[in-house]
Amino acid sequence: MATATTVLLDEHKEKHFTAGEVVRDIIIGVSDGLTVPFALAAGLSGANASSSVILTAGLAEVAAGAISMGLGGYLAAKSEADHYNRELKREEEEINSVPDTEAAEIAEILSQYGIEPHEYAPVVHALRRKPQAWLDFMMKFELGLEKPDPRRALQSAFTIAIAYIIGGIVPLVPYMFIPVAQRAVIASVIATLIALLLFGYTKGYFTGNKPFKSAFQTTLIGALASAAAFGMAKVVQR
8 A cells, every 4th residue: 555655656756836935035035126226217318317326326225225125035034033933932831731621622624624523533642742743733723833944044134135236237228228218228228128028927827917017018018217307307307
């Protein structure tokens, strides 16, 4: 029986996408990196700033934005880990101090899945004999918490920061090669809209949404942000 089960498991290997947190960080970094410097460059172009001024301001914004976004990602992941550890300690204390109450909670959780008392009773007894498995079960099924990767905070910080830099460089590249800002902004708009389309499509593909719809929405948001910044600069200039 064990051999047959092993063979079946070998034949049926499910493929799941498990890099959700990394993809989320990349999406956060690239989306902000494309839109914020893009809007800044468009706004400065609307104010008739030179390409060198726009490039300097844009690179400064990219550096500051990458640090800020990276720090935000680090603090968010760190807070998540701290919350998990607090709940873990509290749950462990409850298992030790009121084991019967916690065992009753196991039964209640299993009953929500339609499992009858005579079916879940052996499971409850088995978990009570294995404190670590019991604790893991309560964390996952009672509190809905997964143990975070201890390296998650630093990974999130670096991923978001690097993604922001990559996204932020795109709208600034034309200003590096075109000295006239009025011409550079046109090239910047074209380059950024293409990048937003590709990014939106890729984001939709990996997140399970409709890629073309995601591409349109992402591009529309970026275009509206830059248009608003450009318009405000023109209004202020008058």
